[in-house]
Amino acid sequence: xxxxxxxxxxxxxxxxxxxxxxxxxxxxxxxxxxxxxxxxxxxxxxxxxxxxxxxxxxxxxxxxxxxxxxxxxxxxxxxxxxxxxxxxxxxxxxxxxxxxxxxxxxxxxxxxxxxxxxxxxxxxxxxxxxxxxxxxxxxxxxxxxxxxxxxxxxxxxxxxxxxxxxxxxxxxxxxxxxxxxxxxxxxxxxxxxxxxxxxxxxxxxxxxxxxxxxxxxxxxxxxxxxxxxxxxxxxxxxxxxxxxxxxxxxxxxxxxxxxxxxxxxxxxxxxxxxxxxxxxxxxxxxxxxxxxxxxxxxxxxxxxxxxxxxxxxxxxxxxxxxxxxxxxxxxxxxxxxxxxxxxxxxxxxxxxxxxxxxxxxxxxxxxxxxxxxxxxxxxxxxxxxxxxxxxxxxxxxxxxxxxxxxxxxxxxxxxxxxxxxxxxxxxxxxxxxxxxxxxxxxxxxxxxxxxxxxxxxxxxxxxxxxxxxxxxxxxxxxxxxxxxxxxxxxxxxxxxxxxxxxxxxxxxxxxxxx
Numbered sequence: 001x002x003x004x005x006x007x008x009x010x011x012x013x014x015x016x017x018x019x020x021x022x023x024x025x026x027x028x029x030x031x032x033x034x035x036x037x038x039x040x041x042x043x044x045x046x047x048x049x050x051x052x053x054x055x056x057x058x059x060x061x062x063x064x065x066x067x068x069x070x071x072x073x074x075x076x077x078x079x080x081x082x083x084x085x086x087x088x089x090x091x092x093x094x095x096x097x098x099x100x101x102x103x104x105x106x107x108x109x110x111x112x113x114x115x116x117x118x119x120x121x122x123x124x125x126x127x128x129x130x131x132x133x134x135x136x137x138x139x140x141x142x143x144x145x146x147x148x149x150x151x152x153x154x155x156x157x158x159x160x161x162x163x164x165x166x167x168x169x170x171x172x173x174x175x176x177x178x179x180x181x182x183x184x185x186x187x188x189x190x191x192x193x194x195x196x197x198x199x200x201x202x203x204x205x206x207x208x209x210x211x212x213x214x215x216x217x218x219x220x221x222x223x224x225x226x227x228x229x230x231x232x233x234x235x236x237x238x239x240x241x242x243x244x245x246x247x248x249x250x251x252x253x254x255x256x257x258x259x260x261x262x263x264x265x266x267x268x269x270x271x272x273x274x275x276x277x278x279x280x281x282x283x284x285x286x287x288x289x290x291x292x293x294x295x296x297x298x299x300x301x302x303x304x305x306x307x308x309x310x311x312x313x314x315x316x317x318x319x320x321x322x323x324x325x326x327x328x329x330x331x332x333x334x335x336x337x338x339x340x341x342x343x344x345x346x347x348x349x350x351x352x353x354x355x356x357x358x359x360x361x362x363x364x365x366x367x368x369x370x371x372x373x374x375x376x377x378x379x380x381x382x383x384x385x386x387x388x389x390x391x392x393x394x395x396x397x398x399x400x401x402x403x404x405x406x407x408x409x410x411x412x413x414x415x416x417x418x419x420x421x422x423x424x425x426x427x428x429x430x431x432x433x434x435x436x437x438x439x440x441x442x443x444x445x446x447x448x449x450x451x452x453x454x455x456x457x458x459x460x461x462x463x464x465x466x467x468x469x470x471x472x473x474x475x476x477x478x479x480x481x482x483x484x485x486x487x488x489x490x491x492x493x494x495x496x497x498x499x500x501x502x503x504x505x506x507x508x509x510x511x512x513x514x
Contacts, residue, residue, distance in 0.1 A: 051239025
């Protein structure tokens, strides 16, 4: 018999298997990632539901030759609501839809049955979304403007037939209405709605939705027009058309923490180590082409929370979000590399974590280069804001006289010949959303690849520089006098091994609570 040990296998314990699984997740193969779809800005066309038409009906019973009118009213159109909730981190679901329509109200029926109102639509957005109105078309408001102009001119509107307002009995002939005087419908029926223009800052989660666009009123059935002259009216009104509002949604707060660093600094690996994100990881530059959002769980509701924390509203903080922002290069503020579009994401983080690679050169110079780009971008935004403010100081005029009404901004109402003409406004370009300056945000440094041999001196110089900035022996790296002057630190980590990352949530919670 042979004494060889062929076929003998080793048995790994559960701790060893878990460690191998964690290492493989932090250093995955190039095809082991999930593609994240992200959008922090979009435009939506909101179309509220139109009202249903009123019904022309008469009572039909035995021994009643010509029964009274009993047509029901049309149902109101559906409303569009908005609600900010936790758990949503992107606007890409809404950006794909483009147009959101509420249902139209049902028509009225006989026997006095009113039409069913249209189904409402609820839009759920992330907390920190800002809603701004771009343009609107409100047929009810336009009708009110027409009536106001007619009242000024003394024009008589009673008895006029309008195809867009009236419904006639199907079996009637034109001669039946030749001498008919239709009732006056000068008073438009309005439903509750937000004052124009819409500007909402949804900075907190909402328990109840908020109305954005209200559905139009339904038409009136023929019983509303019973009179001595017309005891059995053979006409009813159509439902009002619904309003259309174009709004721009923009995330004011992208994440609680934003990773800022040079390309290939280890930001995506760090995000994988801190959360369950499956961001793409590679050894080449610009692996990340759009922000990846991860969630760091503080309380899994299976005992005491790992890090007790509360929000500004007093509610317990069970998690915080982390954004892996694409890498910045020199002259990024001049739209080089991934350009200005990704510098915008830095503005939308509450706390900045500068990720520097200890094994890729001087860490202090890398930190300074990142701050130079952010400071140049902040100065550029300040100049753009000043220019936009000056360009908006324009006197709007309608009919040759200055006005400040919403209708003058949304569309001028002008007379042309004997009729009236509504000139709806074209889509306007909204100014940039005012955000907190980058230099005033709390920040700290995460030094990656601290397990590489020979990086200790580089980390010591980084610590010395941060202590000098904190004690004000040297200027803030942004160069701004009103920059944040809180406590600074550098946290050494090995993201690929998952070592040292537990200190990042502890430090982040302290900054978020402050």
